[in-house]
Amino acid sequence: MPSPATAWTADLDLLVGAAKLAGAKALDFFRKGPEVWWKNGGRSPVSAADFAANDILKKELLSARPNYGWLSEETDDDAGRLDCETVFVIDPIDGTRAFIAGKDIWCVSAAVVHRGRPVAGVLFAPSLDELFTASAEGPALKNGKPIAATETDAARPTRIAAPEDMAHGIDRHMLGGVHRISHVPSLAYRLAMVADGRIDATLVKRNSHDWDLAAADLILSRAGGALVTLDGEPLSYNRPTVSHETLAAAGSSRLSGLVEAARHLAGH
Known part of the structure; x- marks a missing residue:
């Protein structure tokens, strides 16, 4: 039986593949005037691209891990996820307003959460050609290279x-x-x-x-x-x-x- 670290690495690979497919689908709609609806009392937009990307993510991820729960911004919530130790947590397009406006800063956000904490995570910004990845035991990478948050520096604001x-x-x-x-x-x-x-x-x-x-x-x-x-x-x-x-x-x-x-x- 694989160790948890090995399992999360395999889940990360799965997330990367699915996020790239979803990002490619979203690009098919980008700067092409996709249909837009408004939710949450007209405060939050959702586009045809959000739904198309969500469909790909759900198909790719749950077909590979049918025992995982599912939580996505663009799927009606199912309380059954609360009975699952491990859950996919998905935003098919984070930054939908920017996407609709034709701005580049939007991304596919996909995570595996286990017992309340993320153990594999991917952010894919296809318009910028940037892929951020991490698993619970591995480094944070951007396009395959390690990244690091800054340390305190009293010399500048x-x-x-x-x-x-x-x-x-x-x-x-x-x-x-x-x-x-x-x-x-x-x-x-x-x-x-x-x-x-x-x-x-x-x-x-x-x-x-x-x-x-x-x-x-x-x-x-x-x-x-x-x-x-x-x-x-x-x-x-x-x-x-x-x-x-x-x-x-x-x-x-x-x-x-x-x-x-x-x-x-x-x-x-």
């Missing part, structure tokens, strides 16, 4: 991506100054930018969801960072409620200072 009100509300003195990065339309991709060191930190408004976070959480963790609540706690996935409170992410040496500087923003 912290480069942070966050909604404007949160960036202005953070205690800048505790971080030695802050340089706000302009809006990144995909939350998963924003976390990947922390993992590969292009930015130092990010804050996440409340009501993000498992599918936005699980794959990126693992990639960031294996890159030497973490995604946590403003109490400093790691996230748990595949719960009855799949939304989360206000979050912070950074490299490990920066994280406690970031959490402390942002704790009063809880509830944003």
